[in-house]
Amino acid sequence: MIVKKFLASTEEEAVLLAKAELGDNVTIMNTKKIEPHGFSRFFKKTSVEITAAVDDNIREEKKEDIPDFSKLQQAIQQSQPAPDSKAAKKEADIEQLIRAKQVILDDEDESVQKENDRVDIEQRLTNLQDLLEKQLNTKREEEKEEKEKVVDQKQAYLDLIRKQLIDSEVEACYVEQIIEEIEGSLTNNTTLDNILANVYQKIVLKIGTPHLIDLRTKRTKYIFFIGPTGVGKTTTIAKIASTMKLSKKTKVALITSDTYRIAAVEQLKTYANILGVPLKVIYSPEEMEKAKEELSDFDLVLVDTAGRSHNNHEQQEDIGNILRTIPEGEREVFLVLSATTKYRDLVNISKSYSEICKYNLIFTKLDETDTVGNIFNIHILTGAPLSYTTWGQNVPDDIGKIDAQKIAKQLLGGNS
Ligand SMILES: Nc1nc2c(ncn2[C@@H]2O[C@H](COP(=O)(O)OP(=O)(O)OP(=O)(O)O)[C@@H](O)[C@H]2O)c(=O)[nH]1
Ligand SMILES: [Mg+2]
Known part of the structure; x- marks a missing residue:
């Protein structure tokens, strides 16, 4: 059996082609409408494809009866609207444009992606900066509290010494004088021992060296x-x-x-x-x-x-x-x-x-x-x-x- 497909503008033409080639005993097994795809649909018409079959023997018998339809086929094919060279060019141009557009779109996609990435990075940086600032502020707060604690501690030590001197009946104004004089030389994280040493030294200096009877004169x-x-x-x-x-x-x-x-x-x-x-x-x-x-x-x-x-x-x-x-x-x-x-x-x-x-x-x-x-x-x-x-x-x-x-x-x- 011979099975063959024939394509023409209409089903009748396709059958005609099939019969011309395979004989009148041809059996049409399938008919299919072919719709042009893509951009070619703007320039090509719908065509019909048929699948025709014939028994070999029958065809052989009729072989000499079969006229040469190659010219007819050629004529039919020529009768098909020839692809318009302008349209083809246009199609090529458009396809080229489409490709170019696709590249641009791809590029645009890429730049959009890049922009998105940039925004994302900026957002992350801002978040990081916020976090760092928060941490820094917390640290500053802690340092401030620590400093205040240390200053409070220093004041507590000074108060302790103040009280001790007052208990020893040193006049309050002299106590303040001593504290004032040593306070400037004390660091914030000073210890009680350090303050005591400073006050002790200050008192010793204020008492001074004893004035004793001096007998180094020649006269009585x-x-x-x-x-x-x-x-x-x-x-x-x-x-x-x-x-x-x-x-x-x-x-x-x-x-x-x-x-x-x-x-x-x-x-x-x-x-x-x-x-x-x-x-x-x-x-x-x-x-x-x-x-x-x-x-x-x-x-x-x-x-x-x-x-x-x-x-x-x-x-x-x-x-x-x-x-x-x-x-x-x-x-x-x-x-x-x-x-x-x-x-x-x-x-x-x-x-x-x-x-x-x-x-x-x-x-x-x-x-x-x-x-x-x-x-x-x-x-x-x-x-x-x-x-x-x-x-x-x-x-x-x-x-x-x-x-x-x-x-x-x-x-x-x-x-x-
Ligand atoms: N506990 C103690 N008693 C002392 C001390 N010095 C002197 N006295 C006593 O104080 C009293 C008076 O001492 P005086 O030396 O007479 O005093 P004064 O200043 O000469 O007295 P007038 O001459 O009256 O002005 C005496 O009983 C001394 O023994 C001291 O350092 N400690
Ligand atoms: Mg006396």
Whole structure:
């Protein structure tokens, strides 16, 4: 069997072609309309395809009867609308345009993709930046809190020290002065030990080095002991005279102008006898001049004065008159104060004696008090140098030069 497909503009033409080639006995097995696809549909017409079949034998028998339809077929094919060369060109152009457009679209797709990627990256960067800023802000907040905590801690330490100094009876204004002076040199994360060390150092510096009796002059040195009644002037003189005579081999003499009480003269006479040093009793400035001549061979003359009320200006003037018999360069004055006297009285006493002369400070009876704040207060208030402290009735043992470190330690609550 011969099976063959024939294509023509119409089904009739296709059958005609099939019959022409295969004979009249041809059987049409299938007819199919062919629709042009793609862009060719604009230029090509619909055609018909038939599938024709014929038995070989029948066809052979009829072979010589079969006319040559090749020319017909050719004519039919030629009758098909020839592809218009302009249209073909147009089609080619359009297809080219389409391809170009596709490339552009592809490019556009690519650039759209790129743009999308860029937006995406930008968004991610913005998110990252937000995150970083958040983290940075949190860190800053934490640092700020930490700083405030540290500053609070520092203030807490300073408050602790403030309280301790106030407990030691250091005047509040001097406490603030110390704190102010050290605060600038403290770092925020300072420790309590560091603050304590700073305050300690500051107090030691403020107390200064003790002003002691200086015997390096060729002339006889006159040391006057002045101060309120019963603070320990006579006892202190006995302690110093003993120390100077026994350990420093100094030629010591004693004078007393305290003639108001017989017991006072007797008290010093007893010490003079024990120590084996001369004692002159004077009743007036003139007698002082005379005693001065008699004692010109001595290195050191310790002068006891009567305890006076700082409110009695007449009595204070008497002391001034005796003092002035000795030239300033040959004399030194020590104001003797008891560490047990309350601060307000000490202020008045020290102020009233300031009107008579310049003086150095001796504090007695440290054994009778736990607080040494007043020593510091009066020293700062008057600006007078601190010299000796005494801490008991024993002559000559209970006396020593002022110990700045020991006082600073005590003020800060340490054991003395
Ligand atoms: N606890 C103690 N008592 C002392 C100290 N110094 C002196 N005294 C005692 O205080 C009392 C008075 O001492 P004086 O030396 O007489 O005092 P004063 O200043 O000379 O007294 P007037 O001459 O009356 O002004 C005495 O009983 C001394 O023993 C001291 O450091 N500690
Ligand atoms: Mg006395």
